[in-house]
Amino acid sequence: MRTVQTIDDVRSAVRSAKAQSMRIGFVPTMGFLHAGHLSLVDVAREAGAEFIVVSIFVNPKQFGPNEDFSRYPRDEARDAALLEGSGVDLLFLPPVEVMYPPGASTNIIVGGVARPLEGERRPGHFEGVATVVGKLFNIVQADVAAFGRKDAQQCAVIDRMVRDLDVPVRLVFGETTRERDGLAMSSRNSYLSPEERAKAPVLHRALRAAENAITHGIHSVPDLVRLMNKVVAEVEGVVVDYLAIVDPTTFEAPADFERDILAVGAVKVGKTRLIDNIRIAR
Numbered sequence: 001m002r003t004v005q006t007i008d009d010v011r012s013a014v015r016s017a018k019a020q021s022m023r024i025g026f027v028p029t030m031g032f033l034h035a036g037h038l039s040l041v042d043v044a045r046e047a048g049a050e051f052i053v054v055s056i057f058v059n060p061k062q063f064g065p066n067e068d069f070s071r072y073p074r075d076e077a078r079d080a081a082l083l084e085g086s087g088v089d090l091l092f093l094p095p096v097e098v099m100y101p102p103g104a105s106t107n108i109i110v111g112g113v114a115r116p117l118e119g120e121r122r123p124g125h126f127e128g129v130a131t132v133v134g135k136l137f138n139i140v141q142a143d144v145a146a147f148g149r150k151d152a153q154q155c156a157v158i159d160r161m162v163r164d165l166d167v168p169v170r171l172v173f174g175e176t177t178r179e180r181d182g183l184a185m186s187s188r189n190s191y192l193s194p195e196e197r198a199k200a201p202v203l204h205r206a207l208r209a210a211e212n213a214i215t216h217g218i219h220s221v222p223d224l225v226r227l228m229n230k231v232v233a234e235v236e237g238v239v240v241d242y243l244a245i246v247d248p249t250t251f252e253a254p255a256d257f258e259r260d261i262l263a264v265g266a267v268k269v270g271k272t273r274l275i276d277n278i279r280i281a282r
Contacts, residue, residue: 001084003091006098007139010053013090014141017051025049026142026169028133031056032073032187033082036177040146041086043174047144054083055092055136057099061107062128073190092140099135107131110164113156116251117242117264118275126157133158137167145169150176150184152262152277153251176276178204184276191272199235200274203267206231206243207278210263214245214280219257221245232267241266241273248279258282 004010014024025044029037041052056079063069076093083091107127114126137145147155155173162171177185182204183197192200206228213227228243247254248262264277 022050024142025052026140026145027054030058033079034185036185038086040174044146047172049144052088053090059132108134110157118153146172148174196270200269202235203276207263211278239268
């Protein structure tokens with residue numbers, strides 16, 4: 001595996017791979033990798049990619065002023081070893097000044113699906129996500145890009161951006177990788193104390209309760225939301241940010257229950273904010 005820090009070096013490596021008729025796969029990350037990230041390398045490969053590029057960039061534009069940018073976990077040496085063991089071909093580790101040179105002032109704003117839930121609670125977050133992902137797509141020029149469904153609204157925002165801007169990349173999505181007790185794997189799980197870690201799976205249990213209710217014919221959104229809140233309330237010290245039943249393409253309340261439904265939620269366990277979702281196929 002080769003590690004590079006400049007755009008020119010990425011483009012040179014990708015050109016060489018394309019000259020050998022290799023399909024380029026891309027997995028953008030913020031590092032501090034876990035099994036969920038590594039599974040996306042396999043997802044890209046299963047989609048036909050033969051030369052895999054992974055980026056690690058903690059993007060300051062997607063963090064709010066009171067969020068955890070400065071303390072977001074980082075371990076580039078460990079990440080590089082994991083990626084090399086997974087057969088990644090190129091690791092892109094750009095400094096902030098490479099991604100955002102002095103004077104950079106262009107942002108990508110996605111409407112519609114970027115507005116509710118995470119968009120409402122984290123102003124500017126999806127603008128930062130869309131901007132950095134758009135730049136990375138232009139830099140890597142991949143045939144296939146893989147994202148994890150744990151960040152379901154992010155996936156929908158990127159899908160909308162790709163379609164609206166005619167970006168020539170095929171998006172593929174990997175299923176959420178979970179711990180044995182159902183907790184969705186996340187770099188931010190490292191913030192949890194042992195006591196907080198024991199409480200964290202309640203979010204998944206709440207979403208599963210909604211899934212079970214829907215499959216048994218309960219199609220009232222208010223009732224489902226009350227059920228999820230009741231499950232979370234059984235665990236002291238877990239604070240609900242939101243629990244919702246949404247259409248997975250719009251992230252608004254579903255018009256009916258004839259199509260796929262998403263149970264989504266965000267909670268705070270101590271100072272750690274966790275998100276998760278379950279897709280209920282119809």
